Amino acid sequence: MRKTILTIALIAGLALPAQLLAGHSSAILGAEGYFAGALPPPGAHFINYLMYYHAGELNDHKGDKKSMDFQADVAAEVLRGIYISDIKILGANLGWHLIVPLAYMEMEIKDVPAPRVIDDSRASIGDIDFSPFLLGWHTELFHVVVGLDIIAPTGQYNRKHFPVNIGNNHWTFEPALAVSMIHPSGVSASVKLMYDIHTKNTDGVNPDNGAKADYLTGQQFHLDYNAGYMIVDNFRLGVCGYYLIGLQDDKLDGTKVSDSKEQVLAVGPSAMYSFNPGLHLVAKVQFETLAENRSEGTKGWLKLIYSF
Numbered sequence: 001m002r003k004t005i006l007t008i009a010l011i012a013g014l015a016l017p018a019q020l021l022a023g024h025s026s027a028i029l030g031a032e033g034y035f036a037g038a039l040p041p042p043g044a045h046f047i048n049y050l051m052y053y054h055a056g057e058l059n060d061h062k063g064d065k066k067s068m069d070f071q072a073d074v075a076a077e078v079l080r081g082i083y084i085s086d087i088k089i090l091g092a093n094l095g096w097h098l099i100v101p102l103a104y105m106e107m108e109i110k111d112v113p114a115p116r117v118i119d120d121s122r123a124s125i126g127d128i129d130f131s132p133f134l135l136g137w138h139t140e141l142f143h144v145v146v147g148l149d150i151i152a153p154t155g156q157y158n159r160k161h162f163p164v165n166i167g168n169n170h171w172t173f174e175p176a177l178a179v180s181m182i183h184p185s186g187v188s189a190s191v192k193l194m195y196d197i198h199t200k201n202t203d204g205v206n207p208d209n210g211a212k213a214d215y216l217t218g219q220q221f222h223l224d225y226n227a228g229y230m231i232v233d234n235f236r237l238g239v240c241g242y243y244l245i246g247l248q249d250d251k252l253d254g255t256k257v258s259d260s261k262e263q264v265l266a267v268g269p270s271a272m273y274s275f276n277p278g279l280h281l282v283a284k285v286q287f288e289t290l291a292e293n294r295s296e297g298t299k300g301w302l303k304l305i306y307s308f
Contacts, residue, residue, distance in 0.1 A: 025220060025262055026127060026151045026172035027196055030242040030286050030299055031078075033226035034272045036190040037180035038143035039093060039136025042084045044308040049078040055288075055297025058109075061259035063292045069110035072295050076103040076126070084136070092135035101126030103155075107164045120164040124156030127167050142181055149174040149194075159212060162205040170217070171199040186230030188238070196220045206252065218248030218261060226270055234274040240284050241267035246293075263292040266299065278307035 031049060053074030058066045079102070084095035106121035134147040151174065155167025178192035197219055204215030222245070228238025246261030270284035282303040288296045 025196070025217060025244070025294075026168050026170075026174075026198065027194070027220055027222045027244055028129070029222060029244055029264070030224055030240070030266060030284075030301065031303075032178070032192045032224040033190060033240045033270055033284060034188065034228060034236065034238070034282060035143070035180050035182065036192040036224060036226070037136075037145050037178035038138070038182065038190075039095060039134060039145050040082065040084055040307060042086050042093060045082040045084070046306045046308070047080040047082070048304045048306075049080065050302040051076055051078065051299065053297055053299045055295040057291075057296045059291045059294065059296055061261070061293050063263075063290060067111065069108075070295070071108070072297060074299075076101055078102070078126075082134075084134075089135060092137045095131075095134040095136065097131045097134060099129035101128075101155075103166050105164055105166050118164065120161065122156055122161065122164055122166050124166040126155040127172075128152050128154045141183065142179065144180075145176075145178045147176050149176060157203075159203050159205055162210075168201065168217075169203055170201040173197045186236075188229070188236065189227045190225065192224045194222050196222070204252070213253050214251075216251040218246050218250050220244060220246050220262065228270065228272065236272040238270045238272075239267065240270040241265070241286050260293060262294050263290060264288050264294055264296065265290045268298075280305040 051074065053072065055072040056070065058068065058070045060066055078099060080097060080099045082095060082097040084093050087094040103126050104123040107118055109118040129149050129151045131147050131149050134145060136143070136145045151172035153167055153169050153171060157165045157167040157169040174194050174196050176192060176194045178190065180188065180190040182188045198217040201215045204213045206213040222243060224242045226238055226240040228236040230236045243265050245263050248261070250257040250260040266286040266288045268284060268286040270282065272280060272282045274280045282301070284301045286299045288298065
């Protein structure tokens with residue numbers, strides 16, 4: 001019977017580094033798109049993300065498919081609350097947000113480097129993401145947001161369950177910059193740039209012997225992008241995706257793990273329908289390619305944006 005992996009949507013894809021090592025990216029890949037740089041007006045806002053991910057390929061550091069039986073399906077719901085105040089800092093509105101993922105994970109991998117078969121499942125709240133500040137500037141054509149996201153190790157984690165864990169057991173600090181161009185003609189384009197700095201997982205796993213070890217995931221850069229056009233009133237079509245690249249190798253007990261940097265590129269179609277100024281629905285599909293040290297698959301999003 002074919003088993004699958006269901007893992008956390010906050011990670012937005014299954015990140016299993018080289019030789020199934022203990023480092024995991026906390027990067028949120030592909031969640032943002034239309035108007036990513038346009039901070040909403042003062043008040044309370046809610047976004048509900050539904051995400052599904054499927055992959056049947058796990059790639060090594062060269063981008064070649066690993067010779068193992070691997071299947072992955074990711075399904076989760078992510079709840080995001082946003083509050084924008086009337087406070088102005090350098091002409092920008094000040095805001096905050098909180099992201100809470102809910103996830104279920106099930107995994108089976110055969111012919112892993114160690115002589116064993118992984119077949120396990122987990123369900124838990126994921127690693128919570130919160131922002132101590134968001135700052136948004138607006139002009140008639142361009143919109144800009146800067147902020148800092150902090151991803152806390154709140155998800156289920158147990159070293160003995162490696163690699164079937166929903167949480168990463170380390171903090172991630174992520175400065176971000178998002179820019180959107182929204183033209184009166186109906187053309188729009190957005191990009192969100194993020195840089196991830198991870199802390200050490202002091203209860204990690206040495207993949208060679210399964211013993212407890214300190215594991216530090218290397219720093220990473222990633223971006224989400226979207227370009228679209230309003231083909232009829234309130235309905236936009238476009239192209240979207242994301243890109244992630246590791247800038248540093250991981251470290252195991254202070255020693256560099258060679259060829260452990262991750263990479264992935266995704267592209268696909270997107271659509272957005274605005275029921276009214278306070279209610280929007282976004283749907284998109286993203287096809288991954290050029291994956292290194294991680295799975296390569298297809299991801300789908302359904303995103304409901306509501307302003308109170």
